[in-house]
Amino acid sequence: xxxxxxxxxxxxxxxxxxxxxxxxxxxxxxxxxxxxxxxxxxxxxxxxxxxxxxxxxxxxxxxxxxxxxxxxxxxxxxxxxxxxxxxxxxxxxxxxxxxxxxxxxxxxxxxxxxxxxxxxxxxxxxxxxxxxxxxxxxxxxxxxxxxxxxxxxxxxxxxxxxxxxxxxxxxxxxxxxxxxxxxxxxxxxxxxxxxxxxxxxxxxxxxxxxxxxxxxxxxxxxxxxxxxxxxxxxxxxxxxxxxxxxxxxxxxxxxxxxxxxxxxxxxxxxxxxxxxxxxxxxxxxxxxxxxxxxxxxxxxxxxxxxxxxxxxxxxxxxxxxxxxxx
Amino acid sequence: xxxxxxxxxxxxxxxxxxxxxxxxxxxxxxxxxxxxxxxxxxxxxxxxxxxxxxxxxxxxxxxxxxxxxxxxxxxxxxxxxxxxxxxxxxxxxxxxxxxxxxxxxxxxxxxxxxxxxxxxxxxxxxxxxxxxxxxxxxxxxxxxxxxxxxxxxxxxxxxxxxxxxxxxxxxxxxxxxxxxxxxxxxxxxxxxxxxxxxxxxxxxxxxxxxxxxxxxxxxxxxxxxxxxxxxxxxxxxxxxxxxxxxxxxxxxxxxxxxxxxxxxxxxxxxxxxxxxxxxxxxxxxxxxx
Amino acid sequence: xxxxxxxxxxxxxxxxxxxxxxxxxxxxxxxxxxxxxxxxxxxxxxxxxxxxxxxxxxxxxxxxxxxxxxxxxxxxxxxxxxxxxxxxxxxxxxxxxxxxxxxxxxxxxxxxxxxxxxxxxxxxxxxxxxxxxxxxxxxxxxxxxxxxxxxxxxxxxxxxxxxxxxxxxxxxxxxxxxxxxxxxxxxxxxxxxxxxxxxxxxxxxxxxxxxxxxxxxxxxxxxxxxxxxxxxxxxxxxxxxx
Numbered sequence: 001x002x003x004x005x006x007x008x009x010x011x012x013x014x015x016x017x018x019x020x021x022x023x024x025x026x027x028x029x030x031x032x033x034x035x036x037x038x039x040x041x042x043x044x045x046x047x048x049x050x051x052x053x054x055x056x057x058x059x060x061x062x063x064x065x066x067x068x069x070x071x072x073x074x075x076x077x078x079x080x081x082x083x084x085x086x087x088x089x090x091x092x093x094x095x096x097x098x099x100x101x102x103x104x105x106x107x108x109x110x111x112x113x114x115x116x117x118x119x120x121x122x123x124x125x126x127x128x129x130x131x132x133x134x135x136x137x138x139x140x141x142x143x144x145x146x147x148x149x150x151x152x153x154x155x156x157x158x159x160x161x162x163x164x165x166x167x168x169x170x171x172x173x174x175x176x177x178x179x180x181x182x183x184x185x186x187x188x189x190x191x192x193x194x195x196x197x198x199x200x201x202x203x204x205x206x207x208x209x210x211x212x213x214x215x216x217x218x219x220x221x222x223x224x225x226x227x228x229x230x231x232x233x234x235x236x237x238x239x240x241x242x243x244x245x246x247x248x249x250x251x252x253x254x255x256x257x258x259x260x261x262x263x264x265x266x267x268x269x270x271x272x273x274x275x276x277x278x279x280x281x282x283x284x285x286x287x288x289x290x291x292x293x294x295x296x297x298x299x300x301x302x303x304x305x306x307x308x309x310x311x312x313x314x315x316x317x318x319x320x321x322x323x324x325x326x
Numbered sequence: 327x328x329x330x331x332x333x334x335x336x337x338x339x340x341x342x343x344x345x346x347x348x349x350x351x352x353x354x355x356x357x358x359x360x361x362x363x364x365x366x367x368x369x370x371x372x373x374x375x376x377x378x379x380x381x382x383x384x385x386x387x388x389x390x391x392x393x394x395x396x397x398x399x400x401x402x403x404x405x406x407x408x409x410x411x412x413x414x415x416x417x418x419x420x421x422x423x424x425x426x427x428x429x430x431x432x433x434x435x436x437x438x439x440x441x442x443x444x445x446x447x448x449x450x451x452x453x454x455x456x457x458x459x460x461x462x463x464x465x466x467x468x469x470x471x472x473x474x475x476x477x478x479x480x481x482x483x484x485x486x487x488x489x490x491x492x493x494x495x496x497x498x499x500x501x502x503x504x505x506x507x508x509x510x511x512x513x514x515x516x517x518x519x520x521x522x523x524x525x526x527x528x529x530x531x532x533x534x535x536x537x538x539x540x541x542x543x544x545x546x547x548x549x550x551x552x553x554x555x556x557x558x559x560x561x562x563x564x565x566x567x568x569x570x571x572x573x574x575x576x577x578x579x580x581x582x583x584x585x586x587x588x589x590x591x592x593x594x595x596x597x598x599x600x601x602x603x604x605x606x607x608x609x610x611x612x613x614x615x
Numbered sequence: 616x617x618x619x620x621x622x623x624x625x626x627x628x629x630x631x632x633x634x635x636x637x638x639x640x641x642x643x644x645x646x647x648x649x650x651x652x653x654x655x656x657x658x659x660x661x662x663x664x665x666x667x668x669x670x671x672x673x674x675x676x677x678x679x680x681x682x683x684x685x686x687x688x689x690x691x692x693x694x695x696x697x698x699x700x701x702x703x704x705x706x707x708x709x710x711x712x713x714x715x716x717x718x719x720x721x722x723x724x725x726x727x728x729x730x731x732x733x734x735x736x737x738x739x740x741x742x743x744x745x746x747x748x749x750x751x752x753x754x755x756x757x758x759x760x761x762x763x764x765x766x767x768x769x770x771x772x773x774x775x776x777x778x779x780x781x782x783x784x785x786x787x788x789x790x791x792x793x794x795x796x797x798x799x800x801x802x803x804x805x806x807x808x809x810x811x812x813x814x815x816x817x818x819x820x821x822x823x824x825x826x827x828x829x830x831x832x833x834x835x836x837x838x839x840x841x842x843x844x845x846x847x848x849x850x851x852x853x854x855x856x857x
Contacts, residue, residue, distance in 0.1 A: 059423050061430070106605040113422045114363040114563055118555045119604050122597040125552055129594050252548065256434055263427065296438035302431030306424045307414060492725070499711050499722050505673055506709040510770060511697035511726030 020176055024169045033168035037240060039281045040175040041233050044182050046261045046273035048229035051186055054268030055195070056222045057202035059113050061255060062103075062120030063230050065127040066096035068250030070231025071238040072131055072138060075147045078239070085150045089235045096231025097224045099127075104223035108216050121252075128250040143245030147238050150174070171240055178236060182229045187270070189225070194218055202268075253295060260298040263305045266312025275314055330463030335581045341470045343577020344477035348532040349550055350557025350569035351484070352525035358564030359501040359521045361422070362412060365429040367529055367554060368547030369436035374400045374530025375542035376440065379449045382537075389454045393534045397527045404526025407432065408519045416518070433547065440544040448541035473535045480531060481570055484524075488566065497521060501564070549593070556600040562610025571612055622685070624649045624809060625670065625701075625778060630679035632662070632669050632833075639665045640833045642679070647811055647826070649777065652804050654820035655813040656844075656854075657830035663813040664706060666830070667780045670811075671696055671703045683778070698728040700777040704784060708767040712756030719755050719766055720747055723773025732775065740769040743802060761792035768799060772808075779803060781812035785819065797823050817854040821845055 023036065045067060052058045074092030078085045103123045107116050131138050138144065152162035152170075161170050189195050201215060238244050248254070257280070265276025280301075284294055305312065349371060356364045377399050381392035411432065415424045455468040488494035500507040500517045508514050529550075533542070540546070557576055561568030576596060583595040603611060623646035632640040640662045647653045657663040668674040670681055672693040681689045683699055696702065702723070711719050720740065724733035741748045744765045750758065755766055764784065771779055784800070785793045800823055804810055814820045820827060821841040829837040829844065837849055844850055 059426065061426070103601075106601065110604065110608050112563065112608075113426065114357060114361075115559070115604060115608060117363055117365075117426050118559055118563075119601060122552060122555060122600050126594055126597045126601075129590075133590050133594075256430070259427065259430065292442065293438075295434055296442065299431045299434030299436075299438060303411065303428050303435065306428045306431065307411065310418075310420075310424065495714075495718065495722060496725065498714060499725075502711040502713055503709050505693075506705055506711065507722075508673065508693035509671065509696075509703045509705060510722050511694045511729075511774065512722075513692070513694045 024172055028169050030166070030168045033172045035281060035285050037168065037171050037175045039278050040179045041237050041240070042258065042261060042281055043274045043277040044179055044233040045230055046258050046265070046277045047183060047186055048226045048233070049258055050262050050267065050269075050273045051189075051229075052223055052226045054262065054272075055190060055202065056198050056219055058107065058219060058223060059116055060107070060120040060223075061117045061259070062122070062124035063226070063258070064250055064252065064255040065103075065120075065124035066100060066227040066230040067234035067237070067254065068124075068127055068131060068246070069099050070096040070234030071244055071249045072144070072234075073231070074235030075144050075238040075244055076137065078148045079144070079146075085148055085235075085239045089232060089239070092235030092238075093228045093231040096234065097228035100224045100227025101220065104220050104227075107223070108219050124250060124252070124255070128246050131250060132246045138246075141246060143243060143248075144238075145243045147242040147244065149242060150239055165242075175236065175240075178232065182232065185225070185229070189222075190270075194221075198222065256295065256298055256302070260301050260305075262312075263302055264313055266314040269312065269314050272312050272314045276312070279313070328463075332585075334464050334466065335585055336578060337464065337466060338470065339578040339581025340574055341466075341474045341577070342580070343574040344474050344481075345532045345536055345573075346553055346557050346576050347481065347570045347573025348477055348528050349554040350561065350573045351481070351566055352528035353554045353558050354561065354564055354566050354569035355497075355521055355528070356525045357558065358566060359497055360412070360416065360518050361564075362416065362425045363429070364522070364525065365426060365551065366407070366433040366436060367429075367525065368549075368551030369433045369440075370400060370404060370526040370547075371529035371533045371550045372440060372542065372544065372547035373403065373436065373533075374526070375533035375537050375546060376444060376449075377530065378534040378537050379451055379542050382451050383449070393531070396534050397530045400530030401523040401527040405519045405523035407526075408522035412518070412522065413515060433551070437544050437547060444544065446543070448543045450541050451537040453538045469538055473539075476531070476535055480528070484528075484566070493520065552593070553596065556596045559600045560603055560611050562613040565610060565613055568610050568612050572610070575611075623647060624684060625811070626680075626682040627666070627670065628680045628682070630666070630669055630681065631677045632665055632674055633677045638833065640669065643830070643833070643835055644679075645828050645835065645838065647778070647809060650804070650807055650809055651826055652800065652810045652812075652824040654824035654827040655811065655830060656815070656817055656820055656827055657813070658815060660832075661830040662833040663830050664782050665833075667703065667782050667811065667813060671701070671780055694726070697726040697774045697776070700774075701780065702771040702774050702776040702778075703780040704764075704767045704771045704782065706782040707786060708760070708763045710755040710763055710767055710770070712754070714755060715752050716747060716755055716758075716766055717751045720769050720773060723770035726774060729774040733773070736773045736775055739775075740772050743772070743799070744769050760788055761795060764788065764792070764796055765799070768796075768803070772803065776808060778809045778811065781810060783814065784812050785814060785816070793819070817845070817850060 024033065045063070049063045052060055070092035073095035074085065074088040077083050077088040077091055103120065107119055110116060132140050150163040152160060154160045163170050163174070198218065234249060237249065261276035261280050262273045263276070264280060265274065266272025349367070353364060353367050356362055374396055377396035378392060381387045381395055382389060385392070387395070411428050412425060415421055415428055418424060453469045455472050457468045459466045459468055459471055488498060496507065496512045496517050499510070499512055500514050504514055557569050557573045560576060561570070561572030579599065580592050580596055584592050587595070625647040627643060627645045629642045629644055630640055631638065631642060643662070643666055655663045655666060665674055669676050672688070672691050672695070676689050679689070680687060683701060686699070688696070688699065711722065720737065721733060724730055724736055729736070746762060746765055747769050750762070755763065758766065781800070784796055788796065800810055800812065821844065825841055827838065827841060827844050828835055829850070837844060837847055839847070
């Protein structure tokens, strides 16, 4: 992981990028576009959760709090203060990051994984109940609707771009831009000295301490960054669907889906969360008729993957075609 | 607010707290012995409630038969779950995370299986005892008094079990030093299985006692699990006596907190308390560092 | 003697142990006979703790065999060993520190095969270690290192083993306590119990053991009687600095 790119991996990345860019030219079917937008939103969320859980080794189970805070924060700001969603998107991320720093501070004092799991789950529950209870602002369990869409603009050479439920292609490209941006941030971070120290820290804290890195500050920074990215994903989700309920964005079911995606793809790998998001989202859509079995399936997947394929799908390739040792 | 109502609320808090104690002590027992955080504990509670409901309402068994039977089924189910999942994971290198993830997955499986099999309906069981106990101005339904008495009896039974029986000794020895326990001849894996079963039984008993008051539904497990977590954090994760004390304390704190605010803030009060405790005393309120 | 050496009580044959990607033991073979005191010598990281754990079943053996009284016990779970007449004192005592001395010692007779003798055994270990009776209700974790070592040995003796494994019995103890523990090992042996212990200090070891094996980097370098070992070139040069 994070070795210098080989020619093969460069070609793979370029191929995937071209395919993603060209997909709307092949088909602009609104349903396919919609599924792909969801894949990318979940891809961002999954990658950010993987950043703390897989790379930094902080096993948290409450990242849906940040998704919900980003979604509700951005939606409420744009609805009540009439700020453009283009700006509230980032404000939503900042709100989530602030919450991330707030809850990250006590977590980092604890080494016990069980405590971290409990606190993060409890925090997410607090966020959910607060959103449900402050119904004068959030409309409670009824949820928000009529959340403003992104304003259209004119792109040189391409003409006017509009964002409306009827035209999913512009949402597709916007989510692709966001996905690439967030992945870029994660890759830069992981290839930096900080990122290397972080991997060292995951594999044994003494090693990182000898590198002269302030562990606590670094973990807190990574936790905040991860919360920020998840918050952005949540904010985009809010303006994309323009409907929110506490259960849909701060429910434990959402977190379970993300955990299933990352575990299926491969925890602690770069492509794993993306592969997982793609595979599971498409699989779920393909089996719409079995909607009532969806969460049952996610649960079973988590148990089976953890027991029989603990490193996820992306390591299957290496297992089937082992690379020659250098 | 007059004194009688205030005292009544405190007593109600203690009664609720005794149930928190049963739920939390199951989580503490498993964590203390195996270092496994069981995220499926809430679903074992939920299933215990369903077992009670079916045995009492569908099959018409009297509570003094249906409740022990439901608890016994939960005990067996807990052991089966441990045997099928945790036993394989706990020997692996990254067991701390994989056991959390697996029990989380399991919790979703059980919850949704219950939804598919039992449906969305909220089920209740008739009161096991009728009438209201009155002492001066304080009035408590006998059902609530029964809950408290049963909880105290079971807590007493478990304390005795841990302190004086062969099984209890093997549980405490395994909790303190797994290798040393094996060396003196304790079959550690069997102890793990029994602990998981006992925790499930404690959860199921709480569900059975609460079934007449709190409706049983497929979703009943999640809030119970989270409340159980608050209890074990307050009591010091893995401490059985800590969980008992913390459960009772939490019940009273919530009762007072709800008096001062309103009932929809009950959970926020307890989760905030939990985060504050993790901040200041991560090893719990009672124990030493 | 000739018939005894033909049938060793403990027979370890070509044992290999691997942790992850790291091989700790390479084809280790050793024999111990009834009633003997045997020392396993070697520096830190030589695998002398691992071989005891492998014999006891606390560490999986990748290949090779371990026989106790002619029975194959390779990779049998540790908790069965008590019934077969073998018990172990772990490195750094490893008492159940939150439990009382009495509870610790009685847990030594936990296994159902020895449970019924618990009362007699308790009297026996109390006669060997008067401290057990004196401190009966003290919490084990609050005792000194030497006292804890005695409780740990007493616990291991409760099953009245034929063979007692002791992992670094002298570790972290003062010289005075080390002498006491050495006396105890002699006393235990005088009861007819074979003892295998490991230790870095060669002189200390052959004060009480009749036989020894020297391990280095997971391989047996040398074996023989105490005198043979003390007179060997390797021991004299490397370990005694002569």
